[in-house]
Amino acid sequence: MAASSDRNPPPFPAAEDPEPGLVDPADGDSDEGEDIFVSKTNPVSVSRGVSQPDRGAEDPPDLFSEEEEASSTTAKSNGVHSDDDSDLFAEAHMELNTDKPGSSAKKELSASSGPRSTSTSTQSPAAMQPTSLEQLEEEEAKDSFDVDVAITNPEKVGDGMNAYVAYKVSTRTSLTMFRSKTFSVRRRFSDFLGLYEKLSVKQSLHGCIIPLPPEKSVVGMTKVKVGMDDPSSVEFVERRRAALERYLQRVVCHPSLLQDADVREFLERDDLPRALNTQALSGAGFLKMINKASDAVNKMTIKMNESDTWFEDKFQEVEAEEQQLRKLHAVVDSLVNHRKDLCGNTAVFAKSMAMLGNSEDNTALSRALSQLAEVEDKMEQLHQEQAASDFFIFAELLSDYIRLLGAVRGCFDQRMRAWQRWQEAQSTLQKKREAEAKLLWANKPEKLQQAKEDITESSNRSGSTASITVICLWESRVTQYERDFDRIGMTVRKEVLRFEKEKAKDFKSQIMKYLEAMLQSQQRLIKFWEAFLPEAKAIA
Amino acid sequence: MMEEVKEVTSALSVHGHNIKITDVVKDGDALTFVIVSQKLSGTGEYHVDRTWDDFEWLQQHLFSQEDVPGLQGVIFPPLPAKASGNASAKIMKQLGVLGLGEWQPYCKALETFLQQVATHKILNKNKAVEVFLTSSDAPGRQKVKKNIFNRLSQAVEEMRKEGHKDVDEFFQTERDHNLVLTGCTKTAAEKFLDMVLTEQKIAVACGHFSAALHLCVEPGEDPDKKAFSRLCVQISEVFDSMKKNMTSVAENNVNTLGLGLDLESRYQEAEKEMLFRRTCKLVELENARRNAEKAKPVKKAAMEEVKTATQTEFQQICGVARQEIKQFHGVRVKMLQQALVQWCEKQLLTAKESTDQFNQHLQAFRGMAQ
Numbered sequence: 001m002a003a004s005s006d007r008n009p010p011p012f013p014a015a016e017d018p019e020p021g022l023v024d025p026a027d028g029d030s031d032e033g034e035d036i037f038v039s040k041t042n043p044v045s046v047s048r049g050v051s052q053p054d055r056g057a058e059d060p061p062d063l064f065s066e067e068e069e070a071s072s073t074t075a076k077s078n079g080v081h082s083d084d085d086s087d088l089f090a091e092a093h094m095e096l097n098t099d100k101p102g103s104s105a106k107k108e109l110s111a112s113s114g115p116r117s118t119s120t121s122t123q124s125p126a127a128m129q130p131t132s133l134e135q136l137e138e139e140e141a142k143d144s145f146d147v148d149v150a151i152t153n154p155e156k157v158g159d160g161m162n163a164y165v166a167y168k169v170s171t172r173t174s175l176t177m178f179r180s181k182t183f184s185v186r187r188r189f190s191d192f193l194g195l196y197e198k199l200s201v202k203q204s205l206h207g208c209i210i211p212l213p214p215e216k217s218v219v220g221m222t223k224v225k226v227g228m229d230d231p232s233s234v235e236f237v238e239r240r241r242a243a244l245e246r247y248l249q250r251v252v253c254h255p256s257l258l259q260d261a262d263v264r265e266f267l268e269r270d271d272l273p274r275a276l277n278t279q280a281l282s283g284a285g286f287l288k289m290i291n292k293a294s295d296a297v298n299k300m301t302i303k304m305n306e307s308d309t310w311f312e313d314k315f316q317e318v319e320a321e322e323q324q325l326r327k328l329h330a331v332v333d334s335l336v337n338h339r340k341d342l343c344g345n346t347a348v349f350a351k352s353m354a355m356l357g358n359s360e361d362n363t364a365l366s367r368a369l370s371q372l373a374e375v376e377d378k379m380e381q382l383h384q385e386q387a388a389s390d391f392f393i394f395a396e397l398l399s400d401y402i403r404l405l406g407a408v409r410g411c412f413d414q415r416m417r418a419w420q421r422w423q424e425a426q427s428t429l430q431k432k433r434e435a436e437a438k439l440l441w442a443n444k445p446e447k448l449q450q451a452k453e454d455i456t457e458s459s460n461r462s463g464s465t466a467s468i469t470v471i472c473l474w475e476s477r478v479t480q481y482e483r484d485f486d487r488i489g490m491t492v493r494k495e496v497l498r499f500e501k502e503k504a505k506d507f508k509s510q511i512m513k514y515l516e517a518m519l520q521s522q523q524r525l526i527k528f529w530e531a532f533l534p535e536a537k538a539i540a
Numbered sequence: 541m542m543e544e545v546k547e548v549t550s551a552l553s554v555h556g557h558n559i560k561i562t563d564v565v566k567d568g569d570a571l572t573f574v575i576v577s578q579k580l581s582g583t584g585e586y587h588v589d590r591t592w593d594d595f596e597w598l599q600q601h602l603f604s605q606e607d608v609p610g611l612q613g614v615i616f617p618p619l620p621a622k623a624s625g626n627a628s629a630k631i632m633k634q635l636g637v638l639g640l641g642e643w644q645p646y647c648k649a650l651e652t653f654l655q656q657v658a659t660h661k662i663l664n665k666n667k668a669v670e671v672f673l674t675s676s677d678a679p680g681r682q683k684v685k686k687n688i689f690n691r692l693s694q695a696v697e698e699m700r701k702e703g704h705k706d707v708d709e710f711f712q713t714e715r716d717h718n719l720v721l722t723g724c725t726k727t728a729a730e731k732f733l734d735m736v737l738t739e740q741k742i743a744v745a746c747g748h749f750s751a752a753l754h755l756c757v758e759p760g761e762d763p764d765k766k767a768f769s770r771l772c773v774q775i776s777e778v779f780d781s782m783k784k785n786m787t788s789v790a791e792n793n794v795n796t797l798g799l800g801l802d803l804e805s806r807y808q809e810a811e812k813e814m815l816f817r818r819t820c821k822l823v824e825l826e827n828a829r830r831n832a833e834k835a836k837p838v839k840k841a842a843m844e845e846v847k848t849a850t851q852t853e854f855q856q857i858c859g860v861a862r863q864e865i866k867q868f869h870g871v872r873v874k875m876l877q878q879a880l881v882q883w884c885e886k887q888l889l890t891a892k893e894s895t896d897q898f899n900q901h902l903q904a905f906r907g908m909a910q
Binding site for chain 2: 321327339345348353356368504515518519529536539
């Protein structure tokens, strides 16, 4: 029963462009052929103080048809949840493949699946039929989420060094799993970090790409604690608010994460217990965590023989892309700085022209120069907005994706670990068998009986104990780990697919926002020049 | 092979207002300018090659004309500082806006200088101007004797005269006004230059971003990858447009208002120098008067003579100065107006072109398949 280690994952389907609205009815699913869902546009928006998010078309109210999606939910059970990898080698604990009734760790494949319309949190389709990847892709295409989050009203709470900023987190939804249609809570930054920590502990074991929250900043926060009024504090708070909003929007856009009870609690619960472990999650902490995992994987002696090159290729792509985005980010950073400089230069020039206009005794020229000074002042305003646009639209987009790619690498690593767990279980099984065989040959039936009757406590949730032999234990573990590995592989593939689609959508909508802002800017500029021209002509 | 410059008042044989510098050739350090001027009689042009040293030769000759009454009252058209092919940072800073744009603004400034000299009623009578513009050989490079116009010779004590109270309200007002304007204009020109330099940096950064995006384009059949690659190419084009836009904006700035502010600034300095020369003459006159009064009978006649001569000189200078100032006021307003109008028109055009470009890009994105 020992599976070979070079088992092939199911073949990746040929290039398909799943357009929203086109579902292959021949699939046998009960998916409707018609897509009534509009994909959510991306969470990033230019800085704004108002709570209404600038989304794409709103989703029509009735999102969820009563489809039975039993067959479309594939193996999404929790599988083995060992807290410590080293436990695998101890014969102390054993967790059989169980469906945890608490669905907090449950992952749904399709966004539009029926089970979501049930408001209870328990759902465990017993059927674990593997679906083809084609189906997975099509279900992805019908991404539609009627959850809208906005983060607004940053307010300083408290005084001195213990002060913090509380944000209003507003949710608007038509999903019945929430208590009401619109609601809001107040959250502080460490709450967001706490949410991330909870999610990453649970979900990343399944190969999910968990969005990353913005980084801590001691410098930024200290300034805010002192006073929220100076421009750099205002900018810092705004930057953080926008980043938190994007983070949260990405979380709720993710079909599996939205199901997570911690996410719902975060959105709904008025009184959230304070997250205490966030000390560890410093700015570079997230990436350090992921990189540490990578290193651990690389150090493992058993190297994976990848028969399907998809994972290897993809991983290299991801690494390369991360480097490219870093370069891009550096360039955008310098662009933002130059724009800020231009604001300063323009303001200073405007002043110098005003002075020149005042000193000028030719009245027409004097007036024209003063007008010029005003035009330059207005242009400074334009440059400010342009700099903000550069920053919030591009620089932050790039840094979000740099972090997200790190998270993607993380889920590849999770898959590697799953593989290694499986391999190690196999080799342990092999050893056990050999040991048993030796005993057999040595003709020591008593010892053999003893070995066979080793009882280990089962921590089966149903509470019953079962006596099980060691070999059976390891056999079932091997099966379990193999299934886990397959499952993670599928999830990773699906997640990466989804990620790439989201990324393209995100970039596209951002560049369009950027162009629209630029166009507005240019049009205002044209108005300024058109107003100034007659003044200039009127001289002499 | 030019003989001594004669003082015969010979008219210039070319038009002054449309002298053009058509080309600049860089040879190592040296820059050579090709100057084209139109003959007064009939059709025909003069093409001559000159270096900055030749310009300086011309300027020195203008300064040192001997028998032009009241020459010190002339506001001399300012000559831009010397530029070299491999200019140091210090020189570039001194040149300001003229150091930008591959010497095009610099040529324009030299052109303006020649036009102003050639159309100046007093200065264009100097044979050196004719020689400079028409002689196929380079003008003689012999150093002309040092004269009081040499800025560097103004000793510290001379500077104190700058604040000397005037006897004439017209001139006192003009001096005060000039002082303020010189400062303001210089500042404005500097700040404008800062703006332009930053605009250039933005253009460069946009170019970098555009190029870097091309690196994100990957080959492959994967539809998502292709979609993203296409996106990257499009975004790259947007930033390329932005680069072109910013480059145009900076160029427009340099070629119109930049040049205008630079010229205004240098011209104000030239007026300042003229007013200073007059003030120095005034001080000289007052000293001469005092000397004449205090002179012992032996010296008295000589002192009186000096006083009279100085008085005449001073009056001549004042006469010329008044005219020059009046003209200067008119010319500078016209020049600034022209600069402002051109600046506005060019920036308006660039803004409209950019709007069209960005619109096209936006439509292209909207049309892109999901």
